[in-house]
Amino acid sequence: MDLFQYDFMQRALLGALVIGLTAPALGIYLVQRRLALIGDGIGHVALTGVGAGLLLNRSPVLVAVVAAILGAVTIELVRARGRTSGDLALALLFYGGIAGGVMLVGLSDASSANLNAYLFGSLTTTSPADLTTIAVLGATIAVLMLALRPALFAVCHDEEYARVAGLPVRALNLLLAVATAVTVTIAMRAVGVLLISALMVVPVATAQQVTRGFRSTMTAAMALGLFAAGAGVWVAATADTAPGASVVLLAIGSFLVVALAAAGWRVLRRRATPAVATTPEPHEVVLR
């Protein structure tokens, strides 16, 4: 616990908590739309931005935000057009993104350790300025996702209905795309490009094992994200493990525990109420 006396550990913890709260608040809409892995794809695109930033000696995170937003908006436009080739277009964007990132980082003077920091996260190097960026952007996204929940729920649940209801469907979809891009880039510091989707998706998957409604799923997922982020950083500090991986493994561990408990509870409940089922049906014929 002594480690948390240091400023850099406190910043790491705070940054992780903000991301743990924000990522599931956004991720629930992606899961609802069955785009659970989109965060991964946008992370790949963001990596090209990181590479370009390192090469041009600009802030890698800022260039990554721009690249991720461009990528996310492109994906949204492809999706909205509903072309059957959308699948392939997404694949091109994803692999182009990661290949471009690796190539640009290689061209710059940055070391491979530098690339690793973005691929797998590097929470303990969070600067005060980084923390401010993470906190402001993360809080903005969390507030938007909560405040616009009825409209975003309607759009993700039944897009045609939302259009007939006169909702600004295109604007809401673009908002989701941009929010995904921003969340990916701020989470890049914490868990790394390769593990971002986990924080967006796994808490939601865990929550919906036991919840019945959308609002309760969102609340539970945000609480689970907060728990995984906080406990993950604590484990990383005490056991000297990689923070990003610790956070994600804790989230997946929670999923396994909750899923098994929910399954066990269902079995128990079925066994507890067989009284009705065992009542014999009246005979249809009587054999003498």
Next chain:
Amino acid sequence: MTTPVIQVGHASVGYDGRPVLRDVSLTVTAGEVVAVLGANGSGKSTLIRAVLGLVPLGTGTVTLFGVPQRRFRQWHRIGYVPQRLGAGSGVPATVREVVASGRLARRGVLRPPGRADRTAVEAALRAVGLADRARDPVATLSGGQQQRTLIARALAGEPELLVLDEPTAGVDAASQEAFAGALHEFVGTGGTVLLVAHELGPLRPLISRAVVVHQGGVCHDGAVPEPAGHHAEPDHDHVHPHGPEEPAGLWSS
């Protein structure tokens, strides 16, 4: 003479260059209950989707409440009931949450729900007989109850016009009756209805006019046609293999 609620003038619609509707005209006035009938693939669903702006018009005009559809913004006056709830979303949602979406057209995106919204949602749930299922996840409901949820969602917005796409297709008898009751109530308060149907069932007494679509054109506009042949037998079970789905949807080709 009041302004027609829906006016379709010489509309043509095509998917990928293949014509689906040709030169269709249709007028629906306030208080009417109009059924669009036709075989699978006749273009009847496309007709109402074109009315709502879900498929683009090739040629012709559509006006809603006297306003050209492209400039129409008072969407809270229309309640739309799609054929079924999409493929089912990944995240659970309660019946009440889905029905509450129906208030958005009236409330707007930014305003949080208030007392009027909650009252309207409760009333809509009661109207379709699902008040006791409000807290259950939609996915645990039967097909007919899910259909009733969608109707409640449309009713919750307190629309003047209901547009329904095959509301009774594949719906159990109890749900059909509950649905007919809700529709009867809606019509009793002066509502206008445009519905697409394959068969009318318990809705038949409510229908004031029938429009029959055949091969992309209107071939009958007037009284509800009498069933003929074996369709007219009282115990005729209306089951037959369904034709190919009409092209639609964002993700299908």
